[in-house]
Amino acid sequence: MRTRPRLFVTLTAPSFGPVHRTGEQCRPRRDRGTCDHGRSLGCGAVHDAADPLVGQPICPDCYDYTAHVLWHAHASKLWDRFVIDVRRRLATSAGIVQSRFAQHARLSFARVAEYQKRAAVHVHAVVRLDGPDGPADDPPAWGTADRLTDAVQTSARRVLVRTPYSPAVGELVLRWGSQIDARQLRADGDGPDDDAVAAYVAKYVTKGADETGAGTDHKLTTWADIDTAPVSGHVRALMRTCWRLGGLPEYAPLHLRTWAHTLGYRGHILTKSRAYSTTYAALRAERAHHVGHADILDTVTERNWRYVGSGHTPGAALIAAGVAEDLAASSEIARDEREVSR
Incomplete structure (x- = not known):
């Protein structure tokens, strides 16, 4: 499969407003212009x-938090439409009927979602072109890496998703960002190789939203949970936007309050098409077979269980009580701060 047409594709979220960034100078400007809220439009600092500050909006009041959250909520649908359109572009360029693409070739992928510093998700994916029977089947003669690259770049720029109309928000048109990268994976060493891509992707698979500073690893059940979450002001604003939009009936199918801890993003960190490699069901079955039949020396399997008890030990009970007191104090402090700000 290393000789198949394969691409390492990166698709980004669009801009929702200027943010602080690393570089020689963050956002240098010759003029001293300000936004409608009186904040400077530039930043001459050098951030490491x-x-x-990196990833935080230049002006939080100008930043389009609504579009950011709704883009996250529709990112998986945008990816689905992208994949469908790539198949259509390939069929059209090869001169075959789009509905018969599956009789000639199969498009497979493995995709990883990564949170950027600005708390927006972008996607890394390995996209591969196989024959109609999948990995065991060679692609057709017209299935070249160049043709696949053209289809990916064209589809990434043209697909879109429209949000449900909302009297409060209107209808938004959501697209991929302008930074689109598609690199051919080659077995001859001329370009990114499999090991480098695997290491790059694995780095993001093992990171959750909380580790990247773009959310928490647990769901938020109340507005107070957002107030006390250990996140930046930018991320907190995104969580609050999820909560507010989640209360609108037109956005109920998006379950934004349920996914406020991931800033509205509802997809998995790692997904793949069925034919890209072995299935998770097959791996589980193989693991179960191994555990059930492998003859491992000096291994004892305990199948008899008895009830011992439930609840905390005396020492653990004291710790739990202390944690509960700390949480109650934090909630009270947050409540007092909100009252003062009013």
């Missing part, structure tokens, strides 16, 4: 990667 560890600077907490």
